[in-house]
Amino acid sequence: MPDLAAIVADIAAEMAAAPDRGTPASYIPPLAAVDPARFGIAIVEADGTVHAAGDADMPFSIQSVSKVFALTLALGAVGDQLWKRVGREPSGSAFNSIVQLETEHGIPRNPFLNAGAIVVSDILLGRHEPREAIGEMLRFVRNLAGDDGIFIDEAVARAEQETGFRNIALANYMRAFGNLHHPAERVLGVYFHHCALAMSCRQLALAGRYLMAGGRNPDTGGSVVSARRARRINALMLTCGHYDGSGEFAFRVGLPGKSGVGGGILAVAPGIASIAVWSPGLNERGNSQLGTLALERLVHRTGWSVFEPR
Ligand SMILES: NC(=O)CC[C@H](N)C(=O)O
Structure with missing residues (x-):
């Protein structure tokens, strides 16, 4: 070693x-x-x-690293059904890109792009309130790390809510294709909060x-x-x-x-x-x-x- x-x-x-x-x-x-x-x-x-x-x-702020944990939880909730709504190919595009969504009918290329992670958040929302989905995510990560000191930085989540115009656009665009089942603000509430995990x-x-x-x-x-x-x-x-x-x-x-x-x-x-x-x-x-x-x-x-x- x-x-x-x-x-x-x-x-x-x-x-x-x-x-x-x-x-x-x-x-x-x-x-x-x-x-x-x-x-x-x-x-x-x-x-x-x-x-x-x-x-x-x-x-x-772990930001998009949280997309790994969100994907893991969402796969646990709906299994391989998830792959009907999100692809598994690299995009060659920036993390917040919207370009491929039009020609690919609102199906994001992969779960680690912002668009893909927003669909994953929609799945996590399931039949819950955003607060419950966020709580579930926090408990999951604390459990994985064996550390209850992990927290969500509310100031970061709020800042994203106030400035995340691209993410708001991505969410609404996918909703237009029927690939978001809940209102954009509720889904983004989950997404912004898991991105704001502080570790x-x-x-x-x-x-x-x-x-x-x-x-x-x-x-x-x-x-x-x-x-x-x-x-x-x-x-x-x-x-x-x-x-x-x-x-x-x-x-x-x-x-x-x-x-x-x-x-x-x-x-x-x-x-x-x-x-x-x-x-x-x-x-x-x-x-x-x-x-x-x-x-x-x-x-x-x-x-x-x-x-x-x-
Ligand atoms: N690449 C990233 O870490 C991006 C995550 C960030 N929360 C965003 O939505 O823009």
């Missing part, structure tokens, strides 16, 4: 000194206020050992353990999803988790990963580790600049890329 304690310390030191840190997202006002000097990394190994460095215990790298890496462990929660031994479903979620993360930067991420890192505009990335080395990195500065595709670089360094030193011969 590589010396992970030394590796995370080296990576954190390198990232602290990195000159080119990208730019924090500004279209959600509270995200623009986050210090670009921040960097955190946490790795949970299959045996439960945790290695953390930098700002690994500072909560940040530290440590909490996020713990929450992602089921994806490295064949669908099982190592705390309880219970099954979160079947092994097949965990494998499929990992496949979607690899092909679609970084939007139009997914090819580049696979090329540089080679792990299933999901990014968010808060600067977090959850990455999975199946059977080996669940990894979370965070640095708020983004590259031109809206993915964490240093988070990606840190994972590239990690994979270089550990050989954890899924494309590495085992």
